[in-house]
Structures are given as structure tokens and as C-alpha cells.
Amino acid sequence: GAVVSQHxxxxxxxxxxxxxxxxxxxxxxxxxxxxxxxxxKQSLMLMATSNEGSKATYEQGVEKDKFLINHASLxxxxxxxxxxxxEDSSFYICSAGGAQETQYFGPGTRLLVL
Amino acid sequence: GENVEQHxxxxxxxxxxSAVIKCTYSDSASNYFPWYKQELGKGPQLIIDIxxxxxxxxxQRIAVTLNKTxxxxxxxxxxxxxxxxxxxxxxxxxWGYNNNDMRFGAGTRLTVKP
Numbered sequence: 001g002a003v004v005s006q007h008x009x010x011x012x013x014x015x016x017x018x019x020x021x022x023x024x025x026x027x028x029x030x031x032x033x034x035x036x037x038x039x040x041k042q043s044l045m046l047m048a049t050s051n052e053g054s055k056a057t058y059e060q061g062v063e064k065d066k067f068l069i070n071h072a073s074l075x076x077x078x079x080x081x082x083x084x085x086x087e088d089s090s091f092y093i094c095s096a097g098g099a100q101e102t103q104y105f106g107p108g109t110r111l112l113v114l
Numbered sequence: 115g116e117n118v119e120q121h122x123x124x125x126x127x128x129x130x131x132s133a134v135i136k137c138t139y140s141d142s143a144s145n146y147f148p149w150y151k152q153e154l155g156k157g158p159q160l161i162i163d164i165x166x167x168x169x170x171x172x173x174q175r176i177a178v179t180l181n182k183t184x185x186x187x188x189x190x191x192x193x194x195x196x197x198x199x200x201x202x203x204x205x206x207x208x209w210g211y212n213n214n215d216m217r218f219g220a221g222t223r224l225t226v227k228p
Contacts, residue, residue: 105157
């Protein structure tokens, strides 16, 4: 149980385009989902927290207009990187939390912006 | 807010030896401490967790110990195998609106030499 999927697993896009990443909890309902960014050989940096049906809470320094988060249901959250630039290239990982504190992570999405 | 420190940043052991990774946290109200294993190019996977009502938890070759007074917890891997090689992250919760919020340690890159 507690499986979280992400799609796509990797994406290459041109500078200026937008990219949408989906995060799904497959066998449980996630009241809260989290989006992280991870640079090579570094730890997980929390970008934002989203609760189903409400606006996401962004961490300091994360542009909410650039990283659009939608948590439309208890099993789906999406992250859209708008007008992507090469510096947005990174490994994006989502996690989903249930009723207790445990977070279950997706497999990650590697974004490369050319 | 919660501050989580993890040591060492890198650890190399011989196959069959034990490995110990330590984390300290700052919020005395924290009561849930997970450990995650992240293999290259993948999302973190929960391997063991502990709640503050117990001091130790074991799962086969993996154990976690917790010292609430000193505010530190450790991951112990016995009889290490090459497949244990990965980056390990500890985490501690941040209490607030979202009780799933976590702060992660910087990670420990474990290498098990055959």
C-alpha cells in the first residue's frame, strides 16, 4: 500500500514553455500533498504544501505564479512550471500524506529545460 | 521552526559491517521520526519510522533509536550489503497547520564496499 505515482518521469522542454507534472496517490486518499525540488547531491527542498480544495502554501522564496499547484482531488495534485528556464532544470518529487504524519514519495520527475 | 542536522554526510563501510547515521532535531514537541532511503534517480522510500512513545524499533537489519531528552535519533544498519548503498535522509515534523510538514536532514551517502 501507500503508492504514489508521478508523471512524466522525465521531460525535456524548450525555454519559455510550461510543463505540468502529475502526482497521484494510488491506494489511499491524501489530505495533503507536498512538492519538493532536489538538486544533484543535495537534500529535499520543500517548495509548497497543498491541501485538497484549498490554495497551496508556498515556502519562502518560491514563486507561486511560476510554480502553479492544483490539488483538485484527494488523489491528484499537479505542479505546473510556467515559462520554464534552464535554471528550473531539476528533480521534482511529490509526496502524499494521509491521516498521520507519514509522507510517501513519488518516483520523481526529472525536468531539463533547454 | 524545526532544524534537523544529519551526520555524517558520507559513510563508507565494508560489506558485513554496521553503519550508523545520526540526526538531531530542535523542536522538543516533535514526536515522529522517519528515515528514508533514496537510490539514484528515484524518489525517497520510507524504510523505518519511530514515534516518541518508544525508544527503539527494529525491522530485520534496520533499527532506529530515539533519545528524546537529547533530541537525537539514529539509524542502524547491521550486516550491510552492497544494495544498501544509497542516500539516507532523516526527517522530523514541523507542527502547525499541516501536521504532515517535515524538515529533512541533508542526507548521508552510504557506500557499502563488497
